[in-house]
Amino acid sequence: LALIQKIEGAEVYTIICDNRETASAVVRTLSLMGVSLKLEHLAVADYIISERVGVERKSGQDFNDSVKDGRLFNELFELKNNFVRPILIIEGDPFTNSNINQNALYGAITSIILNLGITIYKTSDPSDSAMFIYQLAKKEQSDSKMEVKLRFEKKPIEISSLLEYIVAGIPGINALRAKNLLKKLHSLQEIFNADIGDLMDVENVGKKIAQEIYKLSRFKYQKNS
Template identity: 40%
Template sequence: MTNAEKITIIADMREKHSGVVKALHDEGALIDLKMLPTADFLCSGRVAIELKRPADFLNSIIDGRMLQQLKELKEGFERPVLIIEGTEEQDLFSSRSIHPNAIRGMLAAIAVSYGIPILHTRNPKDTAGMLIAIAKREKEAGAPKPSLHPQKPATLGQMQEYVIASLPGVEKKLARALLQKFGTVAEVINATEEHLQKVEMIGPKKAAEIKKVIDTEYR
């Protein structure tokens, strides 16, 4: 891939050490690592990718995360896509912890009710190839460049969640919990470390990191 042909893909910081990011780099793609409030990869301003390995996909059905994550993708991006990686190594339907009909029901809901395409890849290298193919197609179609800002008009509540989700270690679910606890963005910002720790999923370390970003003088 020449410099003129290179495409940029935004990857979530939590994917930094994954095989996908390495494979993207090896293929010559430009990787921009960011803390994404939702999605794992952005291939354009309208295409957001949620990447699941089989075990994580099944666990997200059990704990209810799957539909919430996809709902947030749908709200924020025009063309969300779900990639399930590694189904050749681990059959989705071989799990004893969840009935095959529940898995089929979830796949049907994602594809039909939510209208989100489901793509299957064999391994990280295959996933990287798929991301590059999507990004190239988007670039050729003149789609907006990858951006952290949702392309759909945001509601006031979504904008408030976005502001809080930019804090270290705060994902969209936690941002929503913080806003529900404190009421406003200002109250979240002004909360003490002790008060922040009263919110589930925030311990002393995360509370300290949040306050450090808020209280440290800009240089």
């Protein structure tokens, strides 16, 4: 109950929220907590905390779906381009009732962290997400005195270049090896699902690098790791 009550005596923090989030319990909870919400149709991010902090929120199911249809990396690439401190909230467990291969999920998560440099924070439910977003606003607007930003530079994304960028973030993979892997295996899902033998069939990918890719794609993600 404390999570959905106005925090008495606290400063009023301003958060810009994408108007497509208005039906979510996160927005309702933030409003009950006394946050000043500015609803806008945002091209980038779901919540803007300050000039440097933008937050994308995905339910576990939406995370799965956006990995599968390719939306996720487009959205996160824009998030990274527009904010110094981009954050992805995964609300709920993306591995429960997943409709895609588990290794592809691990691969997506590790790529987001290692290649895009985006912080992932896992929450249990909308109230948990709202409290985390509130604390971000408190830290930025009260302690750091950062202003809220509503200006973006949305650049066209060449998907093949984005895929090369993601794969090249794997330890031991340079731009040439990234291109070779994608030419041979065609997609991130195929790369992360490949066995060591298939990876070694790729030009300039030896046993050591193949083992590294195989191990990384099966690494168990842990909250706050």
